[in-house]
Amino acid sequence: MSNRRRAYPQPAYNPNLGAVQSNPGTPQAGGVAPNGFPIVNNNNNNNLLSSNTNAPYQASPYDQLNQGMGAMSLNNNGYQQPMQSQPFLQQQQQQPLQQQSVYSAAQPVNTNALNTNLPYGAQAPGMAVGINGMPSGQLDVQMNALYSTDVMKDLPPPILDLQFPPPPINLPASATVTSSPESNVQPDFIRSTLNVVPSSSSLLKKSKLPFALVIRPYLSLTDEESPVPIINDGIITRCRRCRSYLNPFVEIRQDGLKWKCNFCALLNDLPAALKSNSLLNRYELNYGVTEFMATPEYMVRAPQSLNLVFLLDVTRNTIQNGLLATTVRTILDSLDRIPNDQGRTNVCFIGVDKRLSYFSIPPDSDSSKDISMMVVAPPTDDDDIIIPSPDDLMVNLKYCRNNIEKLLSNFSSYFMSNQSTDLDLGNALRSGHSLLEKIGGKMIVVSSTMPNIGKGKLTVRDEVSVAGKSKESTALLTANNSFYKSFAIDCNKSQITVDMFLASSTYQDVATLSNLTKFTAGQTHFYPAWNASNLEDITKFSKEFSNHLSMEIALEAVMRIRCSDGLKGNAYFGNFFSRSSDLLSFPSFPRDQSYVVEIGIDNDVRRSVVYFQTAVLHTTCHGDRRIRVLTLALPTSKDLTSVYASADQLAITNYFAHIAVDKTLTSSLDSARDYLNKSILDILLLYKKEIVAGNVGSSSPLQLSTNLRMLPLLVQSLIKHIAFRNGIVPSDHRAAAINKIGSLPLPELIQYIYPSIYSLHDMPDECGLPYEGEDDYEDIIPKIHGETILPECINATFNYLQKYGLYLIQTNNELFLYIGGDSVEQLLLDVFGLSTIGEILTGKHELPELDNEFNIRVRNIINKIREGKGSIRYENLYIVVGPSSNERAIGGGNEMSRDLIALRMWCMSALVEDRSNNVLGYKEFLGQLKNKMNS
Numbered sequence: 046m047s048n049r050r051r052a053y054p055q056p057a058y059n060p061n062l063g064a065v066q067s068n069p070g071t072p073q074a075g076g077v078a079p080n081g082f083p084i085v086n087n088n089n090n091n092n093l094l095s096s097n098t099n100a101p102y103q104a105s106p107y108d109q110l111n112q113g114m115g116a117m118s119l120n121n122n123g124y125q126q127p128m129q130s131q132p133f134l135q136q137q138q139q140q141p142l143q144q145q146s147v148y149s150a151a152q153p154v155n156t157n158a159l160n161t162n163l164p165y166g167a168q169a170p171g172m173a174v175g176i177n178g179m180p181s182g183q184l185d186v187q188m189n190a191l192y193s194t195d196v197m198k199d200l201p202p203p204i205l206d207l208q209f210p211p212p213p214i215n216l217p218a219s220a221t222v223t224s225s226p227e228s229n230v231q232p233d234f235i236r237s238t239l240n241v242v243p244s245s246s247s248l249l250k251k252s253k254l255p256f257a258l259v260i261r262p263y264l265s266l267t268d269e270e271s272p273v274p275i276i277n278d279g280i281i282t283r284c285r286r287c288r289s290y291l292n293p294f295v296e297i298r299q300d301g302l303k304w305k306c307n308f309c310a311l312l313n314d315l316p317a318a319l320k321s322n323s324l325l326n327r328y329e330l331n332y333g334v335t336e337f338m339a340t341p342e343y344m345v346r347a348p349q350s351l352n353l354v355f356l357l358d359v360t361r362n363t364i365q366n367g368l369l370a371t372t373v374r375t376i377l378d379s380l381d382r383i384p385n386d387q388g389r390t391n392v393c394f395i396g397v398d399k400r401l402s403y404f405s406i407p408p409d410s411d412s413s414k415d416i417s418m419m420v421v422a423p424p425t426d427d428d429d430i431i432i433p434s435p436d437d438l439m440v441n442l443k444y445c446r447n448n449i450e451k452l453l454s455n456f457s458s459y460f461m462s463n464q465s466t467d468l469d470l471g472n473a474l475r476s477g478h479s480l481l482e483k484i485g486g487k488m489i490v491v492s493s494t495m496p497n498i499g500k501g502k503l504t505v506r507d508e509v510s511v512a513g514k515s516k517e518s519t520a521l522l523t524a525n526n527s528f529y530k531s532f533a534i535d536c537n538k539s540q541i542t543v544d545m546f547l548a549s550s551t552y553q554d555v556a557t558l559s560n561l562t563k564f565t566a567g568q569t570h571f572y573p574a575w576n577a578s579n580l581e582d583i584t585k586f587s588k589e590f591s592n593h594l595s596m597e598i599a600l601e602a603v604m605r606i607r608c609s610d611g612l613k614g615n616a617y618f619g620n621f622f623s624r625s626s627d628l629l630s631f632p633s634f635p636r637d638q639s640y641v642v643e644i645g646i647d648n649d650v651r652r653s654v655v656y657f658q659t660a661v662l663h664t665t666c667h668g669d670r671r672i673r674v675l676t677l678a679l680p681t682s683k684d685l686t687s688v689y690a691s692a693d694q695l696a697i698t699n700y701f702a703h704i705a706v707d708k709t710l711t712s713s714l715d716s717a718r719d720y721l722n723k724s725i726l727d728i729l730l731l732y733k734k735e736i737v738a739g740n741v742g743s744s745s746p747l748q749l750s751t752n753l754r755m756l757p758l759l760v761q762s763l764i765k766h767i768a769f770r771n772g773i774v775p776s777d778h779r780a781a782a783i784n785k786i787g788s789l790p791l792p793e794l795i796q797y798i799y800p801s802i803y804s805l806h807d808m809p810d811e812c813g814l815p816y817e818g819e820d821d822y823e824d825i826i827p828k829i830h831g832e833t834i835l836p837e838c839i840n841a842t843f844n845y846l847q848k849y850g851l852y853l854i855q856t857n858n859e860l861f862l863y864i865g866g867d868s869v870e871q872l873l874l875d876v877f878g879l880s881t882i883g884e885i886l887t888g889k890h891e892l893p894e895l896d897n898e899f900n901i902r903v904r905n906i907i908n909k910i911r912e913g914k915g916s917i918r919y920e921n922l923y924i925v926v927g928p929s930s931n932e933r934a935i936g937g938g939n940e941m942s943r944d945l946i947a948l949r950m951w952c953m954s955a956l957v958e959d960r961s962n963n964v965l966g967y968k969e970f971l972g973q974l975k976n977k978m979n980s
């Protein structure tokens with residue numbers, strides 16, 4: 046872009062925050078570990094060491110950032126560097142320049158004022174704690190230093206913190222067998238609410254902080270995007286007593302014949318095959334995340350194929366709104382994306398209304414047969430489902446491909462004149478269950494009708510009389526028919542997952558139906574007011590549905606989390622079924638969800654380091670039986686200060702969100718909000734009483750450790766979230782939001798709670814264009830060659846939306862492109878190709894593609910945001926015109942359209958720092974907390 050115009054604003058500030066020096070002495074993945082061992086195994090998975098930027102084996106931006114911070118032991122991504130006294134962090138962030146945009150009115154640009162305090166700094170000398178129970182000769186480990194912030198004065202809240210890595214985990218260098226920098230699992234996979242574990246249950250209780258792990262076994266939809274080291278020589282070494290897997294934190298005895306389990310301290314024999322010089326090169330001794338190819342003893346039966354049963358609503362409503370046609374078209378277009386490299390994937394299609402329409406699909410090689418449809422009336426009682434010719438209903442995708450394409454091309458026409466408005470989903474599900482009972486698989490339900498007959502019959506609930514009242518959650522958000530949960534548990538036992546795509550303009554009872562997906566490790570996808578007459582609706586549904594079909598799910602999976610002696614999993618959250626107290630069952634394992642386990646401390650923890658190991662036994666959709674093992678080591682402390690200095694505000698928010706969901710479903714929305722309010726108040730009170738005691742008077746500042754300074758904001762944003770907010774929210778929307786909160790991976794969850802807002806009219810020149818330099822991880826937000834550069838986010842408050850500005854607001858559900866009502870003509874021309882604000886078509890539609898650089902940059906940014914690698918989501922864009930100085934001029938009339946008012950209100954609800962619907966703004970919320978603390 047050498048002929049780039051320079052008429053646009055200069056960078057408001059240098060985004061190269063705190064330029065840091067990288068430490069050339071630190072090993073990079075694929076190179077040589079500090080001990081001289083090549084980090085390579087007898088494994089042919091070469092792409093592990095390739096330059097894939099998503100690979101977890103490369104120095105992450107955090108690592109490099111951290112290296113620059115004075116070679117601290119910020120091994121948040123598993124790097125363990127030698128302990129040493131650390132200088133205090135001296136990162137100076139540049140204050141934004143007050144530059145005036147060409148788009149600006151007379152006012153100066155009010156960009157987010159950056160705070161110069163980082164949430165956690167270097168380790169402070171003199172805070173060392175002793176190591177107990179470690180092999181002799183180890184060094185002491187230094188804990189993260191505690192810095193306090195007065196959150197009342199820390200305004201606007203420094204939202205860049207939301208993108209920071211968690212406080213580093215500091216382990217003694219001797220904690221690991223090798224010096225591999227990736228011995229500890231990276232925080233992308235597992236984040237602990239506390240990166241220093243309290244050494245007793247009483248200390249944990251006293252801290253008022255929750256102790257939980259946020260576990261995300263997969264980072265992306267396919268292995269190619271985030272490969273892990275694979276051990277494929279059949280040697281799976283486990284402790285005889287506690288069954289934990291050999292990992293980087295065991296102790297290898299000097300004679301090289303035995304290993305001491307780091308979980309239960311049992312001395313185990315090493316397998317003969319490992320007693321060699323290359324022992325320390327083993328992946329399982331070098332990486333916090335590994336995957337074993339499983340041996341036959343890990344198989345109950347031969348690895349199953351991927352079997353998909355599509356239950357497609359064919360009622361009149363679904364035909365009229367275009368969902369059926371869009372669905373079959375998307376499946377047809379996605380056939381090559383469905384994992385099937387072994388040619389073993391099977392599919393089955395059933396049309397569902399008051400009857401069940403089955404399709405017999407012959408193999409392509411048999412030209413004597415044609416596709417036939419068989420319509421069966423389901424039983425009216427508990428009789429067994431009668432399935433016609435079951436042998437050719439579930440057919441091989443490869444060998445019947447032509448006929449499958451033919452069926453899908455004609456599918457809608459079979460039901461074109463269907464007038465039935467009845468949906469017997471219960472019997473359709475039972476039918477799918479019969480087909481999959483012996484082989485396992487997935488049922489994918491696509492519907493725009495509430496099931497209104499048969500076993501799973503639902504009725505419209507009375508929203509009006511209970512919405513916004515205390516009994517709202519029990520009346521509207523819990524299951525309205527017990528069939529769904531009990532059926533889901535049956536499905537789980539038979540290795541069947543249910544996924545739902547619900548798209549309707551009327552009530553569907555998401556709260557009840559989502560029981561199907563919750564207990565079968567599936568997901569409920571909700572498309573309110575969906576209609577194929579809107580191109581954007583088709584695009585969103587098709588992209589997400591297609592991405593869902595392409596995901597490399599695992600099959601027949603179980604997950605178990607092992608803890609060091611004295612610790613245990615107390616409660617588990619997410620979409621699965623608990624088969625026993627600590628064995629979680631997933632008929633299929635999705636790649637776009639995460640799980641939270643609350644950890645309880647039974648006994649005093651005497652060890653200085655404790656361990657957690659998550660193992661996911663699964664069958665890949667390519668037919669391999671594997672075990673993914675993630676090992677986390679955390680230091681312990683008797684010191685509350687150390688615990689606070691290493692608490693992870695994002696992981697804590699995730700835990701709080703799960704408890705709030707739980708309280709909503711078992712008690713009330715009031716109790717969920719009360720819980721959130723009390724949790725943050727308790728933490729602030731404890732902090733005042735125990736951590737900064739004696740330092741404050743009645744006019745005390747609202748102190749909190751700097752690494753937790755975003756917690757009040759996140760908690761208040763949760764209270765305002767559609768899932769929990771006070772006031773009238775359609776219950777399907779509320780239920781869908783609760784589902785998302787209960788399963789979203791952490792980065793997505795945080796964005797769902799606190800939206801990302803980008804100021805576009807004054808963005809730096811390079812934003813919206815591909816990054817032309819070398820990969821650069823030194824920024825907090827890394828730059829990767831070729832990837833579109835995004836502007837830095839601004840605070841979610843109306844105060845920051847200038848009347849002449851252009852903003853993109855991302856809520857994880859939708860994108861709003863907000864254009865201020867006073868915007869200058871040049872901005873309107875460049876972005877929309879229009880010269881007056883009144884001509885802009887507001888609502889759900891794409892930006893016009895114009896041949897000017899600014900339009901291209903804005904569209905690049907929108908496209909970049911929509912990539913969402915670890916998620917199937919595709920966000921619709923809503924164009925919103927904000928108020929002008931002369932509001933009445935908008936729309937060319939005296940009154941704004943009601944649609945625009947509603948759209949604005951919706952968009953404004955994303956501005957979570959502001960006061961809305963009688964809910965306090967953030968500053969007022971802090972004031973209220975302060976008053977409560979002093980009362």
Ligand SMILES: [Zn+2]
Pocket residue numbers: 284285286287288289306307308309310311
């Ligand atoms: Zn053991």
